[in-house]
Amino acid sequence: MKGQRLTGWRKIAVALWDAPNDPQIFGILELDATPALAFIEQARASKHRVTATHLVARATARALAAVPDLNVRLLGDRVIPRESVDVFVITAVAQGHDLTGVKIASADRKSVYELADELGTRSARMKEGRDPDLARAKRTMEILPRPLLRVALRLGVWLAGTHGQHVPALGLDASPFGSAMVSSVGTLGLPMGFSPLAWMYTVPLLVCVGEIADKPVAVHGRVEVRPVLPITATIDHRYVDGSHLTRALAAFREYLASPASFDASTEISTAVDAAVSASS
Numbered sequence: 331m332k333g334q335r336l337t338g339w340r341k342i343a344v345a346l347w348d349a350p351n352d353p354q355i356f357g358i359l360e361l362d363a364t365p366a367l368a369f370i371e372q373a374r375a376s377k378h379r380v381t382a383t384h385l386v387a388r389a390t391a392r393a394l395a396a397v398p399d400l401n402v403r404l405l406g407d408r409v410i411p412r413e414s415v416d417v418f419v420i421t422a423v424a425q426g427h428d429l430t431g432v433k434i435a436s437a438d439r440k441s442v443y444e445l446a447d448e449l450g451t452r453s454a455r456m457k458e459g460r461d462p463d464l465a466r467a468k469r470t471m472e473i474l475p476r477p478l479l480r481v482a483l484r485l486g487v488w489l490a491g492t493h494g495q496h497v498p499a500l501g502l503d504a505s506p507f508g509s510a511m512v513s514s515v516g517t518l519g520l521p522m523g524f525s526p527l528a529w530m531y532t533v534p535l536l537v538c539v540g541e542i543a544d545k546p547v548a549v550h551g552r553v554e555v556r557p558v559l560p561i562t563a564t565i566d567h568r569y570v571d572g573s574h575l576t577r578a579l580a581a582f583r584e585y586l587a588s589p590a591s592f593d594a595s596t597e598i599s600t601a602v603d604a605a606v607s608a609s610s
Contacts, residue, residue: 353567354527359579361586363542363559369589373443382559383419383514384446386539388593389585391417391437394509396581397574400534401509404568405492412494415439416508418533421453430456433508442593470500483530491532507531516541522560534569538562559586 366385373380394401394415402409415438420431432452434445474482482500489495490502510533515523522540527533540560547556565575585592 355565355567355570356524357563357565357575358522359561359563359583360545361559361561361583362547363557365588365590366559366586367542367557369594372590372594378443378446379450380442380446381514382516382542383512383539384442384449385586385589386537386561387417387419387434387437387449387512388440388442388445388589389582390510390512390535390537391415391434391440392585392592393578393582395438397578400570400574400578402534402569403492403494403505403532409569410494412505412509414509416505418506418508418511419449420511420513421449421456431507431511432456433503433506435508437508442589487530487532491530505532507533509533511536512539513537514539516560522562524562524564527564527566534566536564538564 363382366382369385370380370382394417398411399409401412401415403412404410414436416433416435417437418431418433432449434440434448437445440448470482471479486497486500486502490497490500490504490506494504496502496504507530511525511531513525513536515538520541521543523538525536525538527536538561540562542557542559544555545558546553547558548554549556570578
């Protein structure tokens, strides 16, 4: 069969790019934030500084725990189960001019209050320059010239990420980015956004929390204005298929639909239920 010669933009496009070679999948989820906001309000009344990001991190941990096949690292053509469900939450340091993060170990076994307290304490220590591992890693990264930095990063990823080894010289813990990553673009005033899964992360997904905003939604067959929480995810297709995503998403949504059912005292649960009922 005789083909047709490419012309114009299509010819230029073929010259510009190679065939796709990227396993990333992108997804968007918009959830009614009424239960989450009611929970946050009651939690703060009880002196717990909980945010939407904490809730999403907790939901992510629950999703990974519900689908153990996602809580793995890839080693050649094998999958190695991780020993715990750890969630890496990206945070800003240096007055917001730099980014780092905190890995919450066994996040599926901690309440959202414990997760928020640990993240707050460790983030404060990083921002004040009192975290020895972060200081060691930053020193190493800053003194190395770019060619050597690239080699150090690849060596660090190979040892710490792929093989799950501690690398004290680089200030790297085993599996430094945990089982999954969570970041908030809503705190920057962005409605939503995607983050790339860099080769160095060695995790199956990166979840971004957008800005909660009022939107018209369908509720029991009628249109109402509700606060909506936009969530995006970048997923590595090498780790997952549709079955994994379906089961993980069910556990994720179940938590965010009623955080009080999993992490609240009876008093808070009652208050949250009353607030949600009043908005229905």
